[in-house]
Amino acid sequence: MAGEIVTAIDAGLDKAEACVIEQAIGARFAGLDAVSDPEPQVDCWLDSLADALAEHGWTTLDVSDRLGRPLLHALASEVEALERADALKKAGVGRGADHVQDRSIRRDKIAWLQGITEPQKALFEHFDAIRAGLNRRLFLGLKRFETHYATFRSGDFYRRHLDSFQGRSSRVVSLVLYLNDNWRPEDGGELRIFNRESEREVCGLVLPEMGRVAVFLSEEVPHEVLPANRTRYSLACWFRQDEVPLPL
Numbered sequence: 001m002a003g004e005i006v007t008a009i010d011a012g013l014d015k016a017e018a019c020v021i022e023q024a025i026g027a028r029f030a031g032l033d034a035v036s037d038p039e040p041q042v043d044c045w046l047d048s049l050a051d052a053l054a055e056h057g058w059t060t061l062d063v064s065d066r067l068g069r070p071l072l073h074a075l076a077s078e079v080e081a082l083e084r085a086d087a088l089k090k091a092g093v094g095r096g097a098d099h100v101q102d103r104s105i106r107r108d109k110i111a112w113l114q115g116i117t118e119p120q121k122a123l124f125e126h127f128d129a130i131r132a133g134l135n136r137r138l139f140l141g142l143k144r145f146e147t148h149y150a151t152f153r154s155g156d157f158y159r160r161h162l163d164s165f166q167g168r169s170s171r172v173v174s175l176v177l178y179l180n181d182n183w184r185p186e187d188g189g190e191l192r193i194f195n196r197e198s199e200r201e202v203c204g205l206v207l208p209e210m211g212r213v214a215v216f217l218s219e220e221v222p223h224e225v226l227p228a229n230r231t232r233y234s235l236a237c238w239f240r241q242d243e244v245p246l247p248l
């Protein structure tokens with residue numbers, strides 16, 4: 001298999017094309033390997049994610065095919081129902097005794113996922129595969145993840161921040177999954193990513209469109225959510241190196 005991919009690259013194909021070919025070859029052998037290796041033999045999506053994180057510290061990708069539209073819509077329905085029932089809580093900033101709700105910094109509301117409903121169980125399997133796949137490729141030692149829904153109502157924002165403080169926390173990789181159909185540029189609410197080396201320089205703007213994810217290194221990449229002009233639904237996940245949650 002490895003020999004065949006080298007041949008494809010030698011033949012002048014770029015990495016993505018070679019990956020498609022490798023996937024086709026891999027599909028023919030998938031039945032043989034399924035028992036001994038739980039990770040699909042070829043996972044170009046995880047390869048791109050790991051490459052981008054290693055090179056740039058962040059990326060944005062589409063997960064519509066990976067997760068499937070029915071799962072995305074089931075998750076969107078859950079967070080919309082939580083919003084209708086007013087069951088999300090105001091988010092805070094800081095940990096432990098420093099935890100405060102500061103509306104000048106962030107205005108979203110959140111609800112932690114427990115992984116109990118069917119859509120959440122399915123999502124957690126995907127997240128666990130991403131966790132294990134990143135460990136295999138980047139040796140990050142990610143042990144678990146935590147995830148919450150978030151809603152930003154019209155006018156809500158989250159000012160520039162890092163998701164963890166260097167050396168203090170064990171949030172290593174942040175992943176945000178967006179759950180909004182037909183998000184238009186005039187709806188605002190973009191995730192703005194700053195350059196990790198020169199933090200005033202914007203290096204990416206992500207529209208919170210259904211099925212899109214933004215993934216970045218939690219300790220390194222400053223980011224902010226620009227004010228939304230309509231209710232914005234998302235799900236944030238942090239892959240962590242510690243095994244046990246710290247007390248809040």
Ligand SMILES: O=C(O)CCC(=O)C(=O)O
Nearest residue numbers: 158163176191225234236
């Ligand atoms: O919703 C987003 O785009 C990012 C949210 C965020 O930065 C956070 O929850 O820490």
Ligand SMILES: [Fe+2]
Nearest residue numbers: 161162163223
């Ligand atoms: Fe954040």
